[in-house]
Amino acid sequence: MGTPPALAYDAARMTAATDTHRFPPRTEHLLDRATDFCSRENMKLTSLRRQVLGLMLESARPMGAYDLLEQLRTLHEGAAPPTVYRALDFLLELGLIHKIERLSAFVPCLHTLEHDHGLHAHEEGEECLHSGQFLICRECSQVTELEDAGILAAIVAASRKAGFRMTHSTIEIEGVCARCAGAAHARA
């Protein structure tokens, strides 16, 4: 919940080269990939959007828009709700993040960042944003993104059977993750 613990890199270099906040190297690397991804889509990952995505990458958990706003304000004075929602809308449209509807919260999409596959085509010529599947642990609040072909196939099949032309699917599976279930078992 609170601020993250001390980080293992040199904080003095954080604001060295640019006017924008510097995240740890691993995050900066992912952000660079995101920048490339955007260029290829003819879009721009502006400094503001980069910061918002960076904050999400740093968080172990899904972040609400107002969580993000609070954090963003430490980097970007004067940020207001529309500031955050615009960045989120942009990132959502490109598939760089997902919204977890049940939590009204957002997570970065590592699949897009790591495999650079933003857009998918399911049917004849129909393009459709990759929409993942999420395991939501109610103990530790962590969210794991799956990309299970079986689930997707079942959903596409059921939609077709109903004559429904699907463009997006929201799959949110709630329960207890392996780690928390293990811990509970150990306690008993």
Place this chain on the structure above:
Amino acid sequence: MGTPPALAYDAARMTAATDTHRFPPRTEHLLDRATDFCSRENMKLTSLRRQVLGLMLESARPMGAYDLLEQLRTLHEGAAPPTVYRALDFLLELGLIHKIERLSAFVPCLHTLEHDHGLHAHEEGEECLHSGQFLICRECSQVTELEDAGILAAIVAASRKAGFRMTHSTIEIEGVCARCAGAAHARA
């Protein structure tokens, strides 16, 4: 969106026998089934809850909590947000309705009402509320509930594979329903 059109039954009998609003016969019948269902679960479908469920059954579309509140006020002076949310929570817990997360709106669960199967068991001894799958048409806003065994099986399988103990799943499929797709085709 607006108030429903004139109804084909005798409005004079609406408040005859009881102090609670009377819905058309088909709805009253479903409400009676809901009452029975609750008794079997040792719960009570109070007049307030019955009215809320009735309003939802009368609506062709998902209703937001504040839509319900507005309607409820015509039947139940002094209703406030908590009035509605409490009724919704009750109905959700019993599986008599579902929440469509993407719409922040609610629909009655006809599966529960028509088949009286509220609780399911997926794994060894673990009970779990029936959680349906929803086709959401972005043209006409209608929502169709599926209960596709293939989707459920795929989700259960993927959860197990990840060591995740699922208790509830939210499946919301957005797109264009057969009727609206047909209409669009006709226009072209």
Place this chain on the structure above:
DNA sequence: CATTTGACGATACAATATAACATATCATCG
């Protein structure tokens, strides 16, 4: 260079949901 377009600042507001506490209703038991 003028124009257009997209991004951002800033204020206000709308829509959704809950906290907290008071009151009422009802069943049960002594």
Place this chain on the structure above:
DNA sequence: CGATGATATGTTATATTGTATCGTCAAATG
């Protein structure tokens, strides 16, 4: 019957999430 506890509802206020709108600025485009 009257006390007691549990459940349901009334009431007010507030928290949380999300948009509308309008103005400004800066980069891209012709």
